[in-house]
Amino acid sequence: MATVESTFHKFRPVCVSVLNQPSVDNLRQLHQLIQSVKKEDIKTLAEYVIFPLRVILVKYNYEGTKFCDKKVLEAALDCAILAFSKVYIVKFDILKDFITQLCLTINPSNNSKAKTKDKPAAGVYEEIKVKVIECIRCITNATDPKIWKMLYSEDVIPVMGHLISSLLLLIEKEKLIKLRIAAIECLLQISSLTEDEDVKTPYSDVNKPQKSISIALSVFIPGISTTLGKVIVDTVNHYQNVAVTAIRALSLFISFTMHNDFLPMEAQDISLSTFYEIINNNSSKDKQLPVNLQQNNRTLSHPKRDIEWFKTTSSKLKILLSQIAQFTSCPNFKIRLALAKFSTRLLFTCIRSLKESIVVLMEILVALSYDEYDEIRNYCQEKLALLPEYFNKQPEAISMMDLLEENIMSNIIALPRLFTVPDDKKQLVTINVLCGYLTLLGNRLNSFLSSQNHLSRLSIALMQVSTVGFTIIPKSSI
Secondary structure, eight states: OOOHHHHHHHHHHHHHHHHHSOOHHHHHHHHHHHHHSOHHHHGGGHHHHHHHHHHHHHHHHHHGGGTOOHHHHHHHHHHHHHHHTTOOBOOHHHHHHHHHHHHHHHOGGGOGGGOBTTBOTTOOOHHHHHHHHHHHHHHHHHBOHHHHHGGGSGGGHHHHHHHHHHHHHHHHHOOOHHHHHHHHHHHHHHTTOOOOOOOOOTTOSTTOOOHHHHHHHTTTHHHHHHHHHHHHHHHTTTOHHHHHHHHHHHHHHHHHHSOGGGOOOOOOOOOHHHHHHHHHHHHTSOOOOOHHHHOTTOOOOOOOOOHHHHHHHHHHHHHHHHHHHGGGGOSOHHHHHHHHHHHHHHHHHSTTTTGGGHHHHHHHHHHHTTOSSHHHHHHHHHHHHHHHHHHHTSTTOOOHHHHHHHHHHHHHHHHHHHTTSSOHHHHHHHHHHHHHHHHHHTTHHHHHHHSHHHHHHHHHHHHHHHTSOOOOOOGGGO
């Protein structure tokens, strides 16, 4: 292991050369030096090695191609990616400053001084954007988790907002598929949502999100959900890989911010002793105004996640979820499988906070429980079998059977109208949903059909449908 002094003497002339004359050759020399030095030898010199790279980014963001060309910037980003793979960031200022500069590099429209003829807002090369995203992901891995969580504090919400908005812009506007997928994955990583596992069991505590980060992300959930929803709708028929990644990301973000565990309890009566205890605990703290009241110029703050906030957010998400649920008839099996996992995750993590959307989410699983692919069909049937017990274990004892009967009636009433649409796949999905609901009733099917009202409505609807000319439905789907 080399001494800090000997390592410093190796880096000093190279870093000075890069700082004074940023060229491809000098940056390649720095890259080779970083590559040749062991992690333990470079850790103590992290700030020194990163400094000239930061300067290049700052000057490029303010002067554009007048300062350096694309090749120099690419070489600087390559050095930064390699450097961050070997160092450990323990200072918040380094993290905040580098993240800000990288955001300005891929989204120069936010920097008025950078709007020059030499560097238009839409003129950032795709190769540069790919490397910037890779660099952000390396920084995320290289940062102490405690330092990274500081980005979610109210004081620096604009920094995190700048990062998230820059990534959302790439996700929505870029044409390169690789870049869009990379931006979605990066968005998940900076939000501490890198898990790509299905819900293990309905009652597992393994996937409980961290409340502090969840609260912070609530500020951005409108923009994130809107963008990802738009991307899903626009790409589901053409760029399936982008759509699948976006569906998975959206399910993670919604379950992260709307998790059942974070749903506040309704107002309750408290004892006098409890009241005094709360007052004493508050008065023992520093007598200062809350952070969100100390600075009048702040434009963003963490939302007050009370019952009203959850209800409002849930009603808005219902519109988005209803749009996404329409793609259960998509011909691509990867999309249908992603939708099945999407529905499962939300049902088993947000069943109480997304009450208004339970019917929509259940309908996805029910429709796909008759899918032609064994993997999708078996997955949905397995998850549907777990739902009744999970419903009964909820504090408010949601009755799944009551919901099923309501859904069956609404489907029966809408059946003749839905069959006027000249789309065989949608008609097949409609029949599958009705069959699925009837099957899920199980022992209650006889009592359901014993009702003269229910039986007559079902009979009339089926008679009306039988008179409509449509493609014969395969026997396997009935």
